[in-house]
Amino acid sequence: MLDARNILLSLLLFFGGVILPLQQARGQDVSDSGSRSSILIRDEIPRYDLFFESIRLGNLIYSVSMG
Amino acid sequence: MQMSSIQSAAFAFSTTPFTPVSFLDDDDNGLQATIAVSNATKSIYIAFRGTDGEEQDTWTDIDLCLTPFLLPPVDTSSSGSGSTGDIPDTATNSTLRGSSTKPGTLGPFGKVHSGFYSRLFDPKKKLYKNLADQVKAVVSKYPSTYNIITCGHSLGGSESLFLASILALQVFPNRAIRSYSVGMPKTGNEAFKNKMESIDNLSIVRMVYNSDFAAHIPLPGLTHTGHLLLYLDEDYDNSHGVGRTDFSLDLYYRQDGSKNDGYAGVPLKDWLVTPIDFVWPLGNLYPIFSHIPWRYEEAADRAYRQGIWPTKFVPYEERSCGFLSYFGW
Numbered sequence: 193m194l195d196a197r198n199i200l201l202s203l204l205l206f207f208g209g210v211i212l213p214l215q216q217a218r219g220q221d222v223s224d225s226g227s228r229s230s231i232l233i234r235d236e237i238p239r240y241d242l243f244f245e246s247i248r249l250g251n252l253i254y255s256v257s258m259g
Numbered sequence: 260m261q262m263s264s265i266q267s268a269a270f271a272f273s274t275t276p277f278t279p280v281s282f283l284d285d286d287d288n289g290l291q292a293t294i295a296v297s298n299a300t301k302s303i304y305i306a307f308r309g310t311d312g313e314e315q316d317t318w319t320d321i322d323l324c325l326t327p328f329l330l331p332p333v334d335t336s337s338s339g340s341g342s343t344g345d346i347p348d349t350a351t352n353s354t355l356r357g358s359s360t361k362p363g364t365l366g367p368f369g370k371v372h373s374g375f376y377s378r379l380f381d382p383k384k385k386l387y388k389n390l391a392d393q394v395k396a397v398v399s400k401y402p403s404t405y406n407i408i409t410c411g412h413s414l415g416g417s418e419s420l421f422l423a424s425i426l427a428l429q430v431f432p433n434r435a436i437r438s439y440s441v442g443m444p445k446t447g448n449e450a451f452k453n454k455m456e457s458i459d460n461l462s463i464v465r466m467v468y469n470s471d472f473a474a475h476i477p478l479p480g481l482t483h484t485g486h487l488l489l490y491l492d493e494d495y496d497n498s499h500g501v502g503r504t505d506f507s508l509d510l511y512y513r514q515d516g517s518k519n520d521g522y523a524g525v526p527l528k529d530w531l532v533t534p535i536d537f538v539w540p541l542g543n544l545y546p547i548f549s550h551i552p553w554r555y556e557e558a559a560d561r562a563y564r565q566g567i568w569p570t571k572f573v574p575y576e577e578r579s580c581g582f583l584s585y586f587g588w
Contacts, residue, residue, distance in 0.1 A: 229427075229460035233435045237510065238464045238488065240568045241300050244559050246410035246439040247466070248275065249306040251552045253293050253415070255271045256282065 277304070280397050283390060288378050289315030290386055290418065294397055302406040303397055305390065305422060309413030309442070309552070320414060322374030325480050327367035328421075328451050331380065333391045333429050365428055369450030372481060375417040390422060391430050398431070408437040412552040413473050416440025416465060420455070420484065427461040438485065440465040441555040444473045445481035452484040456513060464488060464510075468554050469495050472546035475532040487511040488569070489525060490558045495545065508562040510569035522572040 272279050277295040284291050291308040310316040379387050398407060407426065409419035423438035443465045447455070455463060463485025467474045469492055474483075493506045516524030532546055548554070562568050 229432050229458070231433060231435045231460035233437070233462045234456060234459055235486075235512075236437075236462045237570060237572075238437075238439065238462070238486075240559070240563045242302060242406060242408060242437065243439050243464070243466070243488075244556070244563065245276065245297055245300055245302065246304060246306070246408050246437075247412075247441055247552075247556045247559055249277055249293070249295055249304050250309075250410050250412045250415060250441065251556055252271055252275065252277070253291060253306050253308045254311065254412075254552060256291075256293065 276300075281393050283386070283393070285384065285386060287315070288381065288384070289313050289319065290378050292390060292418070294390075294393055296397070296401070296405075300406065301402075301404060302408055303394070303401060305394055305407075305409045305419065307409075307411035307415035307418040307422075309411060309415035316414065319374040319378050322372070322377065323478060324373040325370040325448065326373040326376050328369055328371045328376065328447060328454075329367050329380075330365040330425055330428060331382075331385075331387065332364055333388050333425060368424075368454040369448050369452070370480070371421075371447040371451055372417065372445075372478070375414065375446060376421065379418050379421050387422065387425060391425055394422075394426065395430055398434075403434070406437065407431065407434060408439055410439045411443075412440070412555070413442045413444065413550065416443030417446040420446060420463065423461055423463070424455060424458070427458050432460065435460055435462070437462045438464070441552065442467065442471050442473050442550050443483075444476055445478045445483055447482070447484055448480050449482055452482050452513075455484050462486075466490065466555055466559065468558055469549040470532045470546045471549040472532070473550050475530075475546065483514045485513065486572070487514045487525060489529065490555075490562065491529060492558075506561070506565075508558070508567055508569060509573050510571070512572040516573075516575060518575055521575050523575045 272295065276297045276299040278298070280294045280296060282291075282293045289311075293306050295304050295306065296302070297304065310320055394407070398405070409423040409426070410416070411419040417440075419440055420438050420443070423436050426434075427436040438461065455461065464487075465474075465483070465485050466488040468490050488508060488510055490508045491506060495506075511525050512520065512522030514525055516522045559568075
């Protein structure tokens with residue numbers, strides 16, 4: 193169950209970690225070039241086999257780096 | 260920069276579907292990446308190592324300043340050699356003043372974590388160009404139907420996102436590029452997020468296991484980029500009193516959702532982590548243990564075997580129950 197401490201800390205974290213950074217980031221200029229393509233996959237649902245292999249390789253590189 | 264042999268990688272990969280092609284190991288700044296091919300899924304992967312307790316990783320992680328995300332030019336010719344120019348000085352680059360852009364340079368695309376950016380885009384080392392050239396050489400040897408995927412855990416996820424943007428915008432503008440990461444911290448600001456998510460041929464998906472602390476660090480000025488796969492264990496029970504009876508793996512549209520598109524964002528009760536979660540109740544170290552990379556592998560495998568791998572984004576209607584519902588009421 194929620195208690196007062198949790199609510200207070202949650203609100204502090206929310207406003208300190210979410211609202212304020214968003215305010216800081218607002219209004220920044222971003223140049224737009226090169227984002228159009230004949231391929232459209234930005235909202236693609238990830239395939240399990242590709243995602244799983246990517247996790248596995250990402251873990252393997254730890255093994256390689258540790259010798 | 261040292262280009263080590265791939266013999267050690269070949270040994271480690273011997274029981275996997277991967278064929279290691281190259282291994283990049285920079286002793287100075289700690290960046291390690293490998294290019295590997297899987298003929299099982301017809302995919303070319305570029306994986307980055309995450310934070311590994313090395314001193315260079317620590318300095319990279321704590322460099323929390325924001326720096327403009329400028330994409331330096333890479334040679335996109337078929338020869339794969341030569342550079343069209345140097346990385347611009349971010350402090351004096353004219354694009355920051357809103358005037359002309361240096362030929363071949365793209366951006367700025369918002370601002371990003373300075374430590375992550377500097378490691379890959381160091382103007383002296385040009386690791387980004389080295390990697391892009393290697394990827395280009397590998398890709399040219401395989402049919403165009405092969406998938407191109409950048410990936411990594413934690414810090415490695417952020418680096419993989421940067422490389423994915425180079426590949427999608429400059430090197431392979433007419434190929435599908437996928438950036439898959441796990442436990443990735445916030446990497447760029449809202450402007451960076453908007454730009455990366457607007458690139459047509461770039462799919463960005465990151466997975467978060469329970470309350471993984473790296474993904475929940477409230478880095479000032481930074482936000483999350485891409486779609487979110489959120490795995491919650493059946494015994495995931497943080498100090499918010501959110502009890503669960505079964506595990507879940509849900510796919511959220513760009514984390515915050517999009518009401519206009521009919522997609523929901525992550526409920527705060529499933530996402531919010533407070534300092535209390537780290538210390539109370541005693542022994543609740545979920546945020547720490549949730550960052551262990553092997554857990555992600557187990558979680559994804561488990562979700563698939565149980566038939567709950569998501570096939571759609573969470574619909575808005577299912578999670579639009581009012582503000583208090585976010586807190587579990």
